[in-house]
Amino acid sequence: MKLNIQDTFNKELPADPIMTNSIRQVEKACFSFVTPTKTANPKVLHVSPEMAENIGITIENTQSDYFKNIVTGNEILPNTQPYAMCYGGFQFGNWAGQLGDGRAINLTELLHNNQRWAIQLKGAGKTPYSRTADGLAVLRSSVREYLCSEAMFHLGVPTTRALSLSLSGDQVLRDMLYNGNPAYEKGAIVSRLAPSFLRFGNYQIFAARQDYETLKTLVDYTINHFYSDLGSPSKETYLKFFQEVTNRSLDMVLHWQRVGFVHGVMNTDNMSILGLTIDYGPYGWLEGYDYGWTPNTTDAQNKRYRYGKQPEMVLWNLYQLANALYPLIDEAAGLEAVLESYRTQYDVKYLNMMRSKIGLYTDQEGDDKFIQLLEENLHLIETDMTIFYRNLSQFENGKPENGIAIIQDAFYQSVEEYPEVTATWTLWFEQYNQRLVFENETNSERSEKMNAVNPKYVLRNYMSQLAIDAADKEDYSLIDELFQLLKNPYAEQPEQQKWFAKRPDWARDKVGCSMLSCSS
Incomplete structure (x- = not known):
């Protein structure tokens, strides 16, 4: 596994002169040198073939013990010096002072095909910026980060990327809901990539x-x-x-x-x-x-x-x-x-x-008010955003009476129980039908364009939770299924239609499916 290592951050910027890995205030330095904590029994659960290729690693390389040891912090790449970055920040509107990479360690920077990538391990142990924390991460948060960063890229959203998801083999103590009930969870590490991890x-x-x-x-x-x-x-x-x-x-x-x-x-x-x-x-x-x-x-x-x-x-x-x-x-x-x-x-x-998102490509006076009205309608009763916009692409100009039937799968309650809501949507579809007259598109042309900006599949929290629950039982197949699904979020993928569905009732108030903590 030969990598084109081209470090700049830890060579061109001022370093913390103190080499001991102790919690402290670091001044006049952009980073501190730090070595990842060795893990008990690491295991790579999943690798992104695309990101491996992007940094010059073959699929065969990713199956080696050497790769496993690098992406879990058990070995250091030759001629590199891992480090944690120093930064501060406003948290929830209040200045928090020094924060820094408390559970992230930057391994190195690579250059491949004229693209620079910094490789970072999240959950690889304490740094001088860990404050009262242990610098580790758990399986549930790592699954969520690994899947979401790659899913966001394929949605066309600017994002950091992920190379691999691994178990550390260690147990990590976490109070998931911050309610005084800590429990041990499986430790995990995500190797993530970006041209740079610099932040405000x-x-x-x-x-x-x-x-x-x-x-x-x-x-x-x-x-x-x-x-x-x-x-x-x-x-x-x-x-x-x-x-x-x-x-x-x-x-x-x-x-x-x-x-x-x-x-x-x-x-x-x-x-x-x-x-x-x-x-x-x-x-x-x-x-x-x-x-x-x-x-x-x-x-x-x-x-x-x-x-x-x-x-x-x-x-x-x-x-x-x-x-x-x-x-x-x-x-x-x-x-x-x-x-x-x-x-x-x-x-x-x-x-x-x-x-x-609604298939309008000309600039017409009043569009802002028309869209505001749409957003108000979407708040009338609980309406699934993804399903609504995706199904709206099936609307046929000249048939406003079919509008509600087209979007009814997006409603969490039966719209027939709400006459006023039905009337409001009926009026909107009549206006929508009139507005489409100004567009020089056939129904199929408009549908194709709408489906290119309105995804059919997104990483809903309950989907992540199902993958996490399965992984806790050493079944990692769902991680791969979702990973593959979300590589083509705008495609129909009829064999995966089960994932084009509203949040199930069991997930409405389940931990991990609705509200999450900062340790998530």
């Missing part, structure tokens, strides 16, 4: 400490390696950099809204500087369409990170990044203009995205 918090920690020298060093590094098209580092380039991060973050959250993904814990330390979805913890997929839904038990009361507020929270986080970059730019007007552009761009892009 990496920059915030130095700004908060007024360590502007290290801040500049890190920003210059980021521009040189990941935004080099913007030009050499300068005040003008820093502003362009912030604009590009803003654009990418906006595109990312638009994709979340499009497919019904709720991140659950959008703290600034969970915001990628590359505009990638990062850190799959208490995430969830909308079952009933609900702007107010959050999957995170920690956020259940205030619902800061609820589905309908995600775009606003991205903007709030960008404000915090702007504050961190301000000392390098020393001028607020440019940063404020970028932030204001987010608001206007979002309104335009959201409207166009929603048009595409």
